[in-house]
Amino acid sequence: MKHALLLFTSLVAFSALAQSPNTTQLQAITQKHVRASYADLNAFLSIPNNAHIAGQMQPNIEWLRRAFESRGFTVSTLSTPTNPLVLAEKPAAAGAAVTTTGSPKTLLLYMHFDGQPVVPSQWQQPDPYKPVLKQRSSDGTWTPLDWSKLQTDYNRIDGSPDWRIFGRSSSDDKGPIAMLLAALTAMEQEKIPQRYNLKVILDSEEEIGSPHLAKTVLANKDKLAADLLLVMDGGRHLSNLPTLIYGCRGITTVTLTTFGPRGPQHSGHYGNYAPNPALRMAQLLAGMKDDDGRVTIPGYYDGIKIDEKAAQLLAAVPDDPAQIAKTVGMASPDRVGRNYQEALQYPSLNIRGLQSAYVGNQAGTVIPDRAIAELDLRLVPESDPVRLLSLLKTYIEGKGYHILDHEPTESERMQYPKLIQVQAGHEMLPFRTDIGIPEDVWLTKAMVRAFGREPVKIRMTGGSVPIVPFLRTLNIPAIHVPMVNLDNNQHAANENLRLGNYVEGVTTWLGILTN
Numbered sequence: 001m002k003h004a005l006l007l008f009t010s011l012v013a014f015s016a017l018a019q020s021p022n023t024t025q026l027q028a029i030t031q032k033h034v035r036a037s038y039a040d041l042n043a044f045l046s047i048p049n050n051a052h053i054a055g056q057m058q059p060n061i062e063w064l065r066r067a068f069e070s071r072g073f074t075v076s077t078l079s080t081p082t083n084p085l086v087l088a089e090k091p092a093a094a095g096a097a098v099t100t101t102g103s104p105k106t107l108l109l110y111m112h113f114d115g116q117p118v119v120p121s122q123w124q125q126p127d128p129y130k131p132v133l134k135q136r137s138s139d140g141t142w143t144p145l146d147w148s149k150l151q152t153d154y155n156r157i158d159g160s161p162d163w164r165i166f167g168r169s170s171s172d173d174k175g176p177i178a179m180l181l182a183a184l185t186a187m188e189q190e191k192i193p194q195r196y197n198l199k200v201i202l203d204s205e206e207e208i209g210s211p212h213l214a215k216t217v218l219a220n221k222d223k224l225a226a227d228l229l230l231v232m233d234g235g236r237h238l239s240n241l242p243t244l245i246y247g248c249r250g251i252t253t254v255t256l257t258t259f260g261p262r263g264p265q266h267s268g269h270y271g272n273y274a275p276n277p278a279l280r281m282a283q284l285l286a287g288m289k290d291d292d293g294r295v296t297i298p299g300y301y302d303g304i305k306i307d308e309k310a311a312q313l314l315a316a317v318p319d320d321p322a323q324i325a326k327t328v329g330m331a332s333p334d335r336v337g338r339n340y341q342e343a344l345q346y347p348s349l350n351i352r353g354l355q356s357a358y359v360g361n362q363a364g365t366v367i368p369d370r371a372i373a374e375l376d377l378r379l380v381p382e383s384d385p386v387r388l389l390s391l392l393k394t395y396i397e398g399k400g401y402h403i404l405d406h407e408p409t410e411s412e413r414m415q416y417p418k419l420i421q422v423q424a425g426h427e428m429l430p431f432r433t434d435i436g437i438p439e440d441v442w443l444t445k446a447m448v449r450a451f452g453r454e455p456v457k458i459r460m461t462g463g464s465v466p467i468v469p470f471l472r473t474l475n476i477p478a479i480h481v482p483m484v485n486l487d488n489n490q491h492a493a494n495e496n497l498r499l500g501n502y503v504e505g506v507t508t509w510l511g512i513l514t515n
Contacts, residue, residue: 020449020514020515021192021510021514022449023449023450023451023452026450026507026510026511026514027450027507029186029190029192030186030503030506030510031503032186033182033185033186033189034182034502034503034506035150035151035154036182036185037179037182037185037506038147038150040178040181040182041131041165041174041175041502042147044060044067044174044177044178045129045131045165045168045169045170045174046129046130046131046167047059047060047063047129049114049115049168049174050114050115050116050117051082051114051204051205051208052117052208057083057114057204060113060114060204061084061086061204064086064088064113064177064202065086067181068088068181068200071090071181071185071188072090072188073088073089073090073198074088074089074090075087075088076089078219078220078223079216080205080212080215080216081212082205082211082212083204083205084204085203085204085213086113086200086201086202086204087199087200087201087202087220087223087224088198088199088202089198089199089200090194090197090198091197092105092193092194092195092196092197092198093193093194096193096194096195096196105195105196105197105227105228106198106199106225106226106227107196107197107198107226107228108199108200108201108224108228108229108470108476109180109198109199109200109201109229109230109232110201110203110229110230110231110232110233110465110467110470111176111177111180111200111201111202111203111231111233112173112202112203112204112205112206112207112210112233113173113177113202113203113204114169114203114205114206114207114208115168115169115174115207116172116207116490116492118168118493122493122494123493123494124142124166124494125144125166125494128167128168128493129167129168130167131147131165131167132144132165132166132167133145133146133147133149133165133166134163134165134166134496135162135163136162136164142494150499154499160499161498161499161500161503162498162499162500163498163499164496164497164498164499165496165497166494167495167496168495169495170488170495171235171484171485171488171489171490171495171496172234172484172488172490172491173206173232175483175484175501175502175505176233176483176484176505177202177232178502179483179502179505179506180200180232180509182506182509183506183509183510183513184509186506186510187510187513192514195513195514195515197226198513199223199224199226203466206233206465206466209426210428210466211426213466213469214469214473217469217470217474218469218473221473221474224470224473224474225474226474226476228439228443228476228477228478228479229467229470229471229474229476229477229478229479230443230478230480230512231465231467231478231479231480231481232480232481232483233463233482234461234463234480234484235484235485235486235487235488235490236456236482236483236484236485236486236501237318237319237458238319238320238323238324238486239318239320239456240485240486240498241318241453241455241456242450242451242455242456242504242508243455243456243457243458243481243482244440244443244444244447244455244456244457244458244480244481245460245461245479245480245481245482246432246435246440246457246458246460246479246480247381247430247431247432247433247460247461248431248461248462248465248467249344249347249348249378249379249380249430249461249462249463249464250378250380250385250427250428250429250431250464250468251378251379251427251428252377252379252385252388252389252424252425252426253352253374253375253376253377253424253425253426253427254374254375254376254377254389254392254422254423254424254425255372255375255421255422255423255425256281256372256373256375256396256420256421256422257370257371257372257373257420257423258277258278258280258281258284258370258418258419258420259277259369259370259408259419259420259421260274260275260276260277260367260368260370260371261274261367261369262369262413263369264364264366264368264369265366265367266365266366266367267365267366268365270367271367274367275417275418276367276368277356277368277369277370278357278371280418281356281371281372282371284399284420285373287399288349288395289349292335292336293333293334293335293336294334294335294336295347295348295349297349297392297395298391298395299391300347300388301347303382303383304345304346304347304380304382306337306342306345310345310459311342313435313457313459314339314341314342314345314459316457317341317456317457317458318456319339319340319341321339321340324340327487341459341460344459344460344461344462345380345459345460346380347378347379347380347383347388348377348378349375349377349392350375350376350377350378351373351375352374352375352376353372353373353374354371354372354373354374355372356368356370356372377389377392378462378464379427379429380430380432380460381430381431381432383430385427385429392422393422396420396422399418400418401418401420402416402418402419403420403421403422404419404420404421405421405422405423406421428464428465428466428468429468430460430464430468431467431468431471431478432459432460433477433478433479434477435457435459437477439477439479443479443512443515445515446511446515447508447511449511449515450507450508450510450511451504451507451511461480465480481508481512483501483508484497484498484501484505485498
């Protein structure tokens, strides 16, 4: 009798493990448990998280440690010369899905918990670190609501999924972390087994370029070993439909400084005589692109080929050019590719800032002493940042400039008529995972179970994330699973998270973790 009971119990457990909740069940579980998670979200967003400020990251680390340990994870920190990373680990439930090698499949999840700096006076609330629930008024403004309404009024007929939670890092990237915690709690309370080994790596310095990530990953290669890296950062497709992203452009930055007279000179005395560095900078930059927005620097697009299969994948993304134009506020786009998605497959050259003398009430009648241009070059896997910088320098030299890596000396001022300083900044490499690999098939299945439809599949997105060290060191593929609304004001004042995206994010996690 005892053996029969044990056999029956084992069969029941096996049956439970063999079944994955369907779309209706996943969404019902989310609705049942999501309200209880808002307190965690509020508490987490209330902790300042500017990695530039000494001491701000430690309270976040302690909060994360408590949050994951209370859900059965082992939590450790991976030290760096500045702020440590957080690693939370939890093995699969006994009898969970296994790979052909016999070991439970391991998922590595990457998110970050640092945020961009804030200027409180630019926010439409007293404190960017005190989250505020808001509803859009008929005139387009946002009206604060009592936080307690999340417990009583959510899903009313007036469309409360469009309510938003305003606060720094609500979307980028504390919101997705809170969604994961909510899903883990729901699984525990519903007694749904964890099917995979989970490793959650939480970056404390993503917003400052993750300067120590590569070395930290290499030093902890064995600890971080996994089969697939999932990245939960960035926004969904503009349609706000469930989305998977298979690549991110990288970035490298360049500062250009053209030099004129030793100090600003009276434009009446020296106009038409002393060369103006602002005008020279404008001429130099204007020659780098044609009227269609294509980079004119020879060789800049070498190696970029969009074959028929890739073109079909890109064209299948449900972009609406009219909607994009209205959202951005423009009459027509540049024509680097045949559509928006194709444009993202090429390296870009962007002027992100210009400065010379003064404007407005501070403007003076002077010939400036210098002009400064800040550039960012967005990278794709076919483009090498060292090569692009070399091409840029060759182009500048072709315009008659003598390139410096320092302020010009007096002898250099007297010797060279056209002087420019070129300084390379930080870089973050791109990545792209092939659509259709087994890991993609598995993840797509999870998304279909969660939402009853195929996700939007984006080959390459424009943003950059510092995950290439994981891919190169661990030799695993990576796929983005963005969860937040694209119009979230990330990196700017009034960053926000749409409530409906938060709820669907919990469902997304449940779909993945129970697949």
